[in-house]
Amino acid sequence: MKRSSLFLLSFLIAGCFQLAGQTFHLGMAGYTFNKFDIDKTLSFMKKIDVHYLCIKDFHLPIDASADQIAAFKAKLAEANVIGYAVGPIYMKDVEAVDKAFAYAQRVGVDLVVGVPGVWGDKGPRYDVLDRVEQKVKETGIRYAIHLHGPDMPLYPDATSIWNDVKDRDPRLGICLDIGHDLRAGADPIKDLKRYAKRVFDIHLKDVTEGTKAGHAIELGRGAIDFPAFVKMLKKVGYKGSCSLEYEKDMSDPFIGIAESVGYFKAVIKREQ
Amino acid sequence: MKRSSLFLLSFLIAGCFQLAGQTFHLGMAGYTFNKFDIDKTLSFMKKIDVHYLCIKDFHLPIDASADQIAAFKAKLAEANVIGYAVGPIYMKDVEAVDKAFAYAQRVGVDLVVGVPGVWGDKGPRYDVLDRVEQKVKETGIRYAIHLHGPDMPLYPDATSIWNDVKDRDPRLGICLDIGHDLRAGADPIKDLKRYAKRVFDIHLKDVTEGTKAGHAIELGRGAIDFPAFVKMLKKVGYKGSCSLEYEKDMSDPFIGIAESVGYFKAVIKREQ
Numbered sequence: 128m129k130r131s132s133l134f135l136l137s138f139l140i141a142g143c144f145q146l147a148g149q150t151f152h153l154g155m156a157g158y159t160f161n162k163f164d165i166d167k168t169l170s171f172m173k174k175i176d177v178h179y180l181c182i183k184d185f186h187l188p189i190d191a192s193a194d195q196i197a198a199f200k201a202k203l204a205e206a207n208v209i210g211y212a213v214g215p216i217y218m219k220d221v222e223a224v225d226k227a228f229a230y231a232q233r234v235g236v237d238l239v240v241g242v243p244g245v246w247g248d249k250g251p252r253y254d255v256l257d258r259v260e261q262k263v264k265e266t267g268i269r270y271a272i273h274l275h276g277p278d279m280p281l282y283p284d285a286t287s288i289w290n291d292v293k294d295r296d297p298r299l300g301i302c303l304d305i306g307h308d309l310r311a312g313a314d315p316i317k318d319l320k321r322y323a324k325r326v327f328d329i330h331l332k333d334v335t336e337g338t339k340a341g342h343a344i345e346l347g348r349g350a351i352d353f354p355a356f357v358k359m360l361k362k363v364g365y366k367g368s369c370s371l372e373y374e375k376d377m378s379d380p381f382i383g384i385a386e387s388v389g390y391f392k393a394v395i396k397r398e399q
Numbered sequence: 400m401k402r403s404s405l406f407l408l409s410f411l412i413a414g415c416f417q418l419a420g421q422t423f424h425l426g427m428a429g430y431t432f433n434k435f436d437i438d439k440t441l442s443f444m445k446k447i448d449v450h451y452l453c454i455k456d457f458h459l460p461i462d463a464s465a466d467q468i469a470a471f472k473a474k475l476a477e478a479n480v481i482g483y484a485v486g487p488i489y490m491k492d493v494e495a496v497d498k499a500f501a502y503a504q505r506v507g508v509d510l511v512v513g514v515p516g517v518w519g520d521k522g523p524r525y526d527v528l529d530r531v532e533q534k535v536k537e538t539g540i541r542y543a544i545h546l547h548g549p550d551m552p553l554y555p556d557a558t559s560i561w562n563d564v565k566d567r568d569p570r571l572g573i574c575l576d577i578g579h580d581l582r583a584g585a586d587p588i589k590d591l592k593r594y595a596k597r598v599f600d601i602h603l604k605d606v607t608e609g610t611k612a613g614h615a616i617e618l619g620r621g622a623i624d625f626p627a628f629v630k631m632l633k634k635v636g637y638k639g640s641c642s643l644e645y646e647k648d649m650s651d652p653f654i655g656i657a658e659s660v661g662y663f664k665a666v667i668k669r670e671q
Binding site: 171174175176345346347348353354381382383384385386387388389390391392393394396397 | 443446447448617618619620625626653654655657658659660661662663664665666668669
């Protein structure tokens with residue numbers, strides 16, 4: 128074999144290993160802990176052995192000073208937790224967009240999960256979305272729009288987001304909330320396949336049924352087919368976070384979170 | 400097709416459905432809750448949606464009166480929990496054997512998990528085991544000897560039990576503690592296959608490693624291959640309980656139990 132072929136072969140092998148290492152990871156959506164401070168959140172994450180957190184503003188205010196941010200990041204580092212994104216952040220106007228991107232820059236993350244527009248709107252506010260695109264280009268920070276299911280007209284499912292981002296900068300995409308997507312009558316596994324290139328974040332969730340009446344439940348007890356979902360994650364080569372957003376028993380969610388995390392860990396192991 | 404053939408066919412189909420329904424179930428070994436009363440135990444079991452309990456004497460004393468037993472059973476029924484067995488009960492002499500079987504009869508279970516002999520013994524006390532066999536024959540109640548791993552010489556692994564029961568009444572068998580079996584240097588999956596006919600109860604457990612130094616850990620984080628284990632449960636047609644005996648953080652075990660239960664539920668689902 129020629130030296131150039133050997134070089135190519137070793138390059139390819141190295142590339143495969145690199146790809147094999149770059150897979151999705153299990154995380155927590157900060158919103159899960161909206162009744163608990165960051166210390167309780169981190170000590171619990173240690174117990175369940177989960178190391179990625181999407182940072183919510185009730186844990187780190189959007190106007191946090193440099194000192195506050197440094198202290199917060201030190202806590203995360205101490206707990207061996209990576210704050211991989213901020214959000215979801217509601218952005219009803221362009222000023223809110225500017226604030227959110229400035230915040231993300233100060234925190235040092237490369238992904239913002241956001242809701243551009245006004246909660247009651249039937250459609251997005253395109254001046255807000257235009258500003259988001261402008262800030263994405265300026266900062267290089269990606270932006271994932273969170274979908275909210277049938278409870279609000281603004282971005283109920285993945286398709287409604289796709290329609291608004293597909294012709295924009297490729298760094299605008301989707302935070303695929305699989306529970307809300309199902310409740311909106313969509314198929315989150317098909318949506319993951321269809322929109323894979325634009326799925327930057329995932330909210331893990333199980334729900335009792337795929338209608339508006341469906342409500343949050345421990346992973347594995349509801350209507351989502353997690354083995355099929357994880358197969359699709361692998362198939363499309365998803366490399367972001369699958370962050371559990373657990374909205375049942377939010378005043379005392381820990382037992383349900385732990386069961387859900389155990390369930391998802393076993394499904395991941397199955398598909399390895 | 401003749402009428403007799405049709406009858407045979409429908410009989411076989413009905414039999415298959417019956418067999419399909421008679422599979423193993425997830426339960427809790429009462430010992431897991433040795434620092435908590437039965438009310439806390441049952442309210443927690445409701446949260447994790449587990450409905451089988453092996454009753455320990457600290458929840459229902461071995462000398463409990465008929466009234467105490469009735470009140471205890473009413474609590475279980477109210478919580479939709481089946482007390483499927485009693486134990487493990489230590490039986491250092493024949494009097495202890497008599498007491499244990501009388502207790503099981505009063506409680507109304509058909510399985511006793513026991514440790515016949517003295518903790519420090521290198522071998523079992525055969526007078527005790529003889530009495531166990533006599534009581535099994537008298538009462539029809541099955542008896543599963545619990546194995547304890549390398550920490551005690553009396554029944555460290557499944558093989559040591561098998562050797563003592565194989566030539567006795569077929570209702571004497573094994574409570575296969577998969578964590579302790581692994582710690583004793585055995586292979587619990589092979590032992591399940593080898594001794595399937597005599598495995599009446601299982602203690603689910605994961606351990607950090609297959610040596611004496613191995614210690615309890617959340618299911619899925621340790622050395623046990625649960626997918627392979629569940630495959631073997633199905634292969635041998637095990638129809639008893641897989642009861643989690645969780646021995647980590649026993650003063651505050653709930654998070655770890657929930658993660659373990661979620662993990663096992665997903666593995667079961669995988670193998671369905």
